Amino acid sequence: GAVVSQHPSWVICKSGTSVKIECRSLDFQATTMFWYRQFPKQSLMLMATSNEGSKATYEQGVEKDKFLINHASLTLSTLTVTSAHPEDSSFYICSAGMTNYGYTFGSGTRLTVV
Amino acid sequence: GESVGLHLPTLSVQEGDNSIINCAYSNSASDYFIWYKQESGKGPQFIIDIRSNMDKRQGQRVTVLLNKTVKHLSLQIAATQPGDSAVYFCAETYTGGFKTIFGAGTRLFVKA
Numbered sequence: 001g002a003v004v005s006q007h008p009s010w011v012i013c014k015s016g017t018s019v020k021i022e023c024r025s026l027d028f029q030a031t032t033m034f035w036y037r038q039f040p041k042q043s044l045m046l047m048a049t050s051n052e053g054s055k056a057t058y059e060q061g062v063e064k065d066k067f068l069i070n071h072a073s074l075t076l077s078t079l080t081v082t083s084a085h086p087e088d089s090s091f092y093i094c095s096a097g098m099t100n101y102g103y104t105f106g107s108g109t110r111l112t113v114v
Numbered sequence: 115g116e117s118v119g120l121h122l123p124t125l126s127v128q129e130g131d132n133s134i135i136n137c138a139y140s141n142s143a144s145d146y147f148i149w150y151k152q153e154s155g156k157g158p159q160f161i162i163d164i165r166s167n168m169d170k171r172q173g174q175r176v177t178v179l180l181n182k183t184v185k186h187l188s189l190q191i192a193a194t195q196p197g198d199s200a201v202y203f204c205a206e207t208y209t210g211g212f213k214t215i216f217g218a219g220t221r222l223f224v225k226a
Binding site: 004006034036041042043044045046049091093095103104105106107108110 | 122148150155156157158159160203213214215216217218219
């Protein structure tokens, strides 16, 4: 079955630094990947749609300059949280797949900004 | 970002009983629906899906019902087990776009 690998699983960083999260599709090619953020006891909120070879599409209210997305190949998308602050602490999850065939999710990355 | 609801309701059931988890979806144009299970600290795991041309689909111990008239989905889990304890999300998507929108989620507690 489709496998999506996300790395790192957790990261702690200092306020003001940047953090990069990787999402890889291991056994299939993903022209589209999605990035979600999840706060404790809440649902997943779509942040952006990552498109291979083109710019990401951001949801309303998500700062594209703060959450940089790069989808340079058919198997890798990265999310970089720039100048991270404590309010950016959250669980970040990526997914890949095809509309009408379901999506596979990564295992998530717990970001803590101190 | 888009999401339906913010805080998780909770359902508590006795081991061996059947569980019914409900979800209201938002977009009448959505034509594909998925139920996911999420355990603590992990990403969502696919459980079962249903297309809008169906109103019922059965899997192993799980059944999904779709009522398009009132934009309602339900997930039925038969003979609920302690390993079923998790948060369950419904998700909707539509052929005209790529986005999957998640519902609020329900936390299921299974009492032994």
